[in-house]
Amino acid sequence: MIYKTHYCIRQKTPMVHHRVMLRCFVSRSLLTNPVAGQTRNMSGGSLAGSQSSLAGKVAVVTASTDGIGLAAAQALGQRGAHVVVSSRRQSNVDKAVALLQSEKIQVTGTICNVGKSEDRERLVNMTVEHCGGIDILVSNAAVNPFFGNIMDSTAAVWDKILDVNVKAAFLMTQLVVPHMEKRGGGSVVFVSSVAGYQPMQALGPYSVSKTALLGLTRALAPELAQSHIRVNCVAPGVIKTRFSQALWQDEDVVDEFKKQLSIKRLPSTSFLGVGEPEEIGGVIAFLCSKDASYITGETITVTGGMSCRL
Numbered sequence: 403m404i405y406k407t408h409y410c411i412r413q414k415t416p417m418v419h420h421r422v423m424l425r426c427f428v429s430r431s432l433l434t435n436p437v438a439g440q441t442r443n444m445s446g447g448s449l450a451g452s453q454s455s456l457a458g459k460v461a462v463v464t465a466s467t468d469g470i471g472l473a474a475a476q477a478l479g480q481r482g483a484h485v486v487v488s489s490r491r492q493s494n495v496d497k498a499v500a501l502l503q504s505e506k507i508q509v510t511g512t513i514c515n516v517g518k519s520e521d522r523e524r525l526v527n528m529t530v531e532h533c534g535g536i537d538i539l540v541s542n543a544a545v546n547p548f549f550g551n552i553m554d555s556t557a558a559v560w561d562k563i564l565d566v567n568v569k570a571a572f573l574m575t576q577l578v579v580p581h582m583e584k585r586g587g588g589s590v591v592f593v594s595s596v597a598g599y600q601p602m603q604a605l606g607p608y609s610v611s612k613t614a615l616l617g618l619t620r621a622l623a624p625e626l627a628q629s630h631i632r633v634n635c636v637a638p639g640v641i642k643t644r645f646s647q648a649l650w651q652d653e654d655v656v657d658e659f660k661k662q663l664s665i666k667r668l669p670s671t672s673f674l675g676v677g678e679p680e681e682i683g684g685v686i687a688f689l690c691s692k693d694a695s696y697i698t699g700e701t702i703t704v705t706g707g708m709s710c711r712l
């Protein structure tokens with residue numbers, strides 16, 4: 403006790419100085435950092451049960467009738483969210499809805515080609531009409547119509563890739579934000595790729611589009627934090643889906659990828675020893691939950707240890 407008093411008296415001037423500095427730092431942070439000082443609704447609202455519960459939330463997941471999008475819908479639904487699934491083909495939507503219903507997930511389905519503005523608007527309007535609002539957007543759709551040397555890619559290739567992979571992700575966000583604001587907040591997750599960090603050979607324009615999503619995440623996060631909306635991103639490595647089939651068909655490519663993986667799986671425990679869609683779905687659900695309430699503007703790489711550096 404004596405020691406403490408003595409210490410305080412001796413340190414009086416520096417301690418006051420430190421407190422003033424700390425106050426300045428905190429008020430500066432509050433002014434410049436739109437996330438600072440917000441504790442309410444950053445995951446998109448109240449909690450029922452655990453921190454990871456999404457009960458009462460409405461989640462729109464694009465391109466969600468197969469692969470990573472479907473796994474994201476399952477993960478969100480298992481945590482209690484009502485999920486709205488969509489893709490270009492009605493037959494795929496019907497199959498996904500039936501599967502999710504069989505898993506006791508609350509689900510609505512509709513056609514949406516994210517490259518078409520009328521489809522994007524219909525998806526959002528239908529969700530609001532059916533489900534009463536929107537709390538979560540997972541922007542997962544992407545196309546890759548081109549394999550080859552980047553110098554051989556055409557304007558049409560770039561238009562298609564940037565329209566679907568980047569512009570549609572932004573335009574979907576722009577459409578859902580007013581509805582999230584009405585709910586007091588929300589969460590947006592973009593699906594990028596390891597190729598966004600390290601361009602894949604023969605997938606130049608696609609890789610560039612995935613790098614753009616890393617930038618979009620960071621550009622949107624500070625602005626939308628003012629509306630209690632968090633914006634994050636996941637960058638999967640090689641995951642077993644139809645989309646990445648072209649990679650698995652080439653044994654040399656698979657071998658090259660495997661050299662870069664830290665998590666070495668036997669093909670008997672996982673297809674070709676690469677990642678599974680559920681391993682991305684769970685991370686997406688985490689980012690949408692209260693567990694991630696202080697995370698915004700981030701990209702989580704889920705690559706089995708492949709190095710990701712810009």
Ligand SMILES: NC(=O)c1ccc[n+]([C@@H]2O[C@H](COP(=O)([O-])OP(=O)(O)OC[C@H]3O[C@@H](n4cnc5c(N)ncnc54)[C@H](OP(=O)(O)O)[C@@H]3O)[C@@H](O)[C@H]2O)c1
Nearest residue numbers: 465467468469470489490491515516544595641643645646
């Ligand atoms: N698989 C990987 O190794 C990997 C790695 C890194 C990143 N990713 C990213 O993960 C995301 C999902 O890929 P995935 O591997 O899960 O693909 P996937 O299994 O082939 O599934 C693609 C889904 O997208 C739908 N779709 C395709 N084009 C669409 C469009 N224009 N509008 C709306 N829906 C569309 C498809 O259904 P319809 O045919 O009915 O439209 C299907 O439901 C993509 O953004 C991809 O870049 C994948």
